[in-house]
Amino acid sequence: MSESKLLRMHLKLCNIIRNRLNRMRLKNDQCTIISSNCTGGFISHWLGLRFNSPTVNLFIKPKDFIKILENFDYYFDSKTEIYECIDHDKNYPVGEFETGVKLWFMHYTSFEDAVQKWKQRCGRIDKNNLYIIMVERDSCTEEDLLRFDKLPYENKVCLVHKDYNRVQCAYRIPGFEEKNEVGQLHHVCNKVNGKRYLDAFKYVDFLNSNCK
Numbered sequence: 001m002s003e004s005k006l007l008r009m010h011l012k013l014c015n016i017i018r019n020r021l022n023r024m025r026l027k028n029d030q031c032t033i034i035s036s037n038c039t040g041g042f043i044s045h046w047l048g049l050r051f052n053s054p055t056v057n058l059f060i061k062p063k064d065f066i067k068i069l070e071n072f073d074y075y076f077d078s079k080t081e082i083y084e085c086i087d088h089d090k091n092y093p094v095g096e097f098e099t100g101v102k103l104w105f106m107h108y109t110s111f112e113d114a115v116q117k118w119k120q121r122c123g124r125i126d127k128n129n130l131y132i133i134m135v136e137r138d139s140c141t142e143e144d145l146l147r148f149d150k151l152p153y154e155n156k157v158c159l160v161h162k163d164y165n166r167v168q169c170a171y172r173i174p175g176f177e178e179k180n181e182v183g184q185l186h187h188v189c190n191k192v193n194g195k196r197y198l199d200a201f202k203y204v205d206f207l208n209s210n211c212k
Helices: 002-023 039-047 064-068 111-122 142-149 203-207
Strands: 034-036 094-096 102-104 130-135 156-160 171-172
Touching: 034 039, 034 094, 039 130, 039 203, 064 130, 064 142, 094 111, 142 156
Parallel strands: 034 130, 130 156, 156 171
Antiparallel strands: 094 102
16 A cells, blocks of 8 residues: 555544544534635534535635625525626636625536525524634735624634734634735644644634533
8 A cells, every 4th residue: 555545544534533523522513604715614514514504615705705794684695696707717606796795606516506505504594603704815904804803793713824913803823824824724734643724723612612
């Protein structure tokens, strides 16, 4: 067996164990995770949670993500119309609200399927068990971080590549200090124990924060 295959098997086993241990620690298994990209989907998948959020398998640019959170009931109403936006530079569908806010459905093959999943999962949102995650990617600016920080959500975090003293909800992910933004958080950063970049953020504790 090749060395690379042994390594892949080792990393897979490490993360199977890590995910199982995290699932055992999780108390809040009915939460809704609203995220600006696939981070919420990865957390849900690793913890064995149902996708109770429409923000799965897509990304939303920071300014649009903040607009959505500022008008939560409008954008997450399953009756709110989403139109197809033709972008010939992308090989995946793009949706757009009449306000100009865009949804980049990067892990869907058809616009119809993406919208159907969005609307279906809008109906699963529990506003009383809501957790918001924004990731410092896709041309995110410090101004965006400050706007996000002011949003009136109790359980919110912004995962960033460096320290921002003025952003109270910022959580720095080690490993991207020399970059301009956070990288791919689901990638492995430690080949000894299989730890992924996202594991630096204690997401189980975050989701359990309101549980007694």
